[in-house]
Amino acid sequence: MRTWTAPVVPKLPGEGTAPKLYNTASGRFEHPAIQDGRATLYVCGITPYDATHLGHAFTYLTFDIMQRAWIDAGIETVYAQNITDIDDPLLERANATGVDWKDLADEQVGLFRSDMHRLGMIPPAKYTAVTEVIDEIAYGVKQLVERGYAYSVPTPESDGDDIYFDIRAASSTSEWRLGDVAPFERALMETFSAERGGDPEREGKRDLLDPLLWRAEREGEPSWDSPVGPGRPGWHIECSVIARRDLGELFTVQGGGEDLVFPHHEFTAAHATAISGKPLAHAYCHVALVSYEGHKMSKSRGNLVFVSKLLDGTNGTPAxxxxxxxxxxxxxxxxxxxxxxxxxxxxxxxxxxxxxxxxxxxxxxxxxxxxxxxxxxxxxxxxxxxxxxxxxxxxxxxxxxxxxxxxxxxxxxxxxxxx
The missing domain is CATH 1.20.120.640 (Anticodon-binding domain of a subclass of class I aminoacyl-tRNA synthetases)
Structure with a gap:
């Protein structure tokens, strides 16, 4: 996927030092391991169904600053970011507005690139859309099935079955344990699963926290043929596969907003470890949420301050x-x-x-x-x-x-x- 033009980053006299960072997974301040003078960073990208708001900008700016710190310390930096350009919110917005989902995604990715360029953000060296790597993601699901870390759930509205990750099997026989990334009590995990894209009430699941790996083909939804049947990938396996594909195993930092700690980053790490036998990242860094009008900025609430509107000037305000x-x-x-x-x-x-x-x-x-x-x-x-x-x-x-x-x-x- 095409990215945006990089800003000028002047070289300063001397060198800084690699930053000490707070690792969510360990609860400690650490210097994440940097191999051979090379830091690798993966940050979860947008689901392109609406414009970039200041909460997004705060997150991406944080990891822009992180890269600038590494660069100033003389460390080579490789930055990867994904685009979740096939997901339920995107399809729902497309259906509600009567726009083709591909056109909506292309439009919003273009606006995001423009916002990031105008804000002077360092672009990712690896910028990968989910729809570009469906086959590789499906193969990752197949590996989990073959290793006993996934199971099928009958799906009445489809000829195929949905496939879910088995957290109990993975916790007992892989190197991953529930809570490795998200240091939360089980009750809070259940709450977050319900609020953040999980489906704890789905019949046929072995554990209500088990996340979806592959959604079987439904009428009227985009679908791809694959070794695990026609359908489309779940959320967490996408980043598991893309991160390892673009950065290799055990990269320096996995980053994103605080609301991604659970379930997204927990299960992204779980899938990757169950496939490879190795941890996904040395450190997990998360950015606090930004509120507006008394509530966290969210698309569902509609209390958003859009970057593009600030840059362009709206309602008589200067750009x-x-x-x-x-x-x-x-x-x-x-x-x-x-x-x-x-x-x-x-x-x-x-x-x-x-x-x-x-x-x-x-x-x-x-x-x-x-x-x-x-x-x-x-x-x-x-x-x-x-x-x-x-x-x-x-x-x-x-x-x-x-x-x-x-x-x-x-x-x-x-x-x-x-x-």
Whole structure:
């Protein structure tokens, strides 16, 4: 799948250090293993049935910053992202609006690429749509069936059977155990399964948490022929196969929003381990959710702030500077839930203007740009502490710096903010 044009990332003098990150799976701050100077990152991509909102942008910006930290540390970075371009929400939106699902997906993927490009996000080196690798995903399902980690459930509305992952079999005989990624009690897992795409009430399942691997062909739904019968893949197996295909086994970081911890990342890891016998990733990093109007931004609730509308300007408001949007998001630490207020962007605009003005400030006691960069690198290495980085730059540019050009390069390289 075509991606977007990469932004310029200036090379700074010296090198930073690889960031210490919070690993959801272990509950500890760690330096994820980096093999031979190469970090590998997989971030779950969009289901393309609606435009990019600020909750999405906060997530993708976090992993953009993570890559910038690795790059500044002299580490080669390979970034992979998927597109879930066949899924129930996409089909439901297409049916509701009378649009062909493929056309809807193409339109929304195009808008997402535009949003990411305009925001200066580093693009993935591997950008894979589910529909591009259906055969490989089906083969992954077949492997799970053959190894005794999957079973069929009769499906009255289809000539074939749905196929489910058997978590009890996998927990007892594979290297994976339920809770390896999601450190939750069983009751909370059951709640999240019901809320986040699971089907705990499905008759014929061996365990109500067992996730769908393959959905047998239904009338009026897209379907592909496969070694496990005509149909389409379930959600988690898609990322299991794509991540291992694009990055290999045991990559550095699996990332996404906090709402993906369970069931998605738990079962993505479970499927991959049951197939390969190895863990999927060294670390699992998750971004907190963003609220608006008192509730988490969600398509079902409709309380969304769309990136494209901010960038284009709507309802008489001026078009937002992409760097101001980045600053508005970077003012919040990626692991802290927060709420977007309409004044956030105006505050970021003021900060951006002050920084740009500060570059031209003549000072009798300018700060050392080299010292400022050292401070920025230390904050970045401390679990991507962007609010501290912004405070460092506030103080430096208010006082004035001896090398404005170096500070401009640093804000571009480390934060993706153009001064």
């Amino acid at each position: 937002a500077d992409p760097s101001a949007i980045r600053l508005a998001l970077l003012a919040h630490h990626y692991r802290t839930e927060w709420e977007w207020f309409d004044g956030e962007l105006a505050q970021a605009d003021r900060r951006l203007a002050a920084w740009r003005s500060g570059l031209t400030k003549v000072s009798d006691d300018p700060k050392s740009a080299s010292a400022v960069i050292q401070q920025l690198r230390a904050a970045l290495a401390n679990d991507l502490d962007t609010p501290v980085m912004l405070a460092i730059l506030d103080a430096a540019l208010d006082q004035g710096v001896d090398r404005p050009d170096l500070i401009a390069d640093a804000t571009q390289a480390l934060l993706g903010v153009t001064l």
